[in-house]
């Protein structure tokens with residue numbers, strides 16, 4: 001599943017090239033998770049001003065309204081000058097004067113949604129409950145600690161919930177907790193300011209590194225230049241059950257929390 005770093009890498013791969021492009025037409029394939037919300041013909045003539053990211057949504061700002069793109073479980077975007085004819089899994093094409101933005105999504109949990117404005121109900125419905133951006137300036141250690149104090153669930157699940165800080169997926173939550181030396185089962189409300197500050201830094205570090213490396217382990221991901229494949233994140237604990245911890249050589253343990261696998265070191269994480 002594309003995580004925040006992959007979505008950010010996707011954004012970086014075409015944002016500069018599509019900015020300023022005029023939309024010629026839009027083509028819909030099979031239904032995606034949510035409908036477009038307008039007749040595709042209405043997009044013709046609009047200009048793409050730029051591409052932002054909010055959580056795992058890409059926001060294509062148009063001169064009127066915006067398009068919200070979500071990659072779902074298996075979606076990927078390409079932005080190319082002359083793409084081949086749409087294949088069985090290509091469910092959205094945005095034909096512009098600079099190239100064709102294409103969503104390929106075999107499982108069709110992704111979506112492209114038109115909104116009249118970011119404050120319009122159709123956008124608020126999708127974006128309104130997202131927590132702060134982990135890589136943004138609003139993600140502050142003190143506020144993060146205060147948010148943890150109000151939550152009694154295990155810290156790993158609080159990270160995944162996305163309402164405190166958005167876009168920290170399963171891999172990155174496990175890795176950040178390792179770097180911070182915090183056991184994933186610890187109640188969020190019991191984490192001290194000092195430990196919360198370490199976790200705050202670890203979340204930023206892990207995500208920023210993954211963005212730099214071009215995203216992590218997605219099988220189905222290919223970026224907007226059409227390159228598939230990833231730079232594998234050098235995971236400390238994720239998917240390393242039974243292998244020695246890279247720090248202390250204790251065996252990495254796997255547990256299940258909220259139906260998601262969690263990996264941690266019993267010695268390094270308390």
Ligand SMILES: [Zn+2]
Pocket residue numbers: 245246247248249250265266267268269
């Ligand atoms: Zn260890």
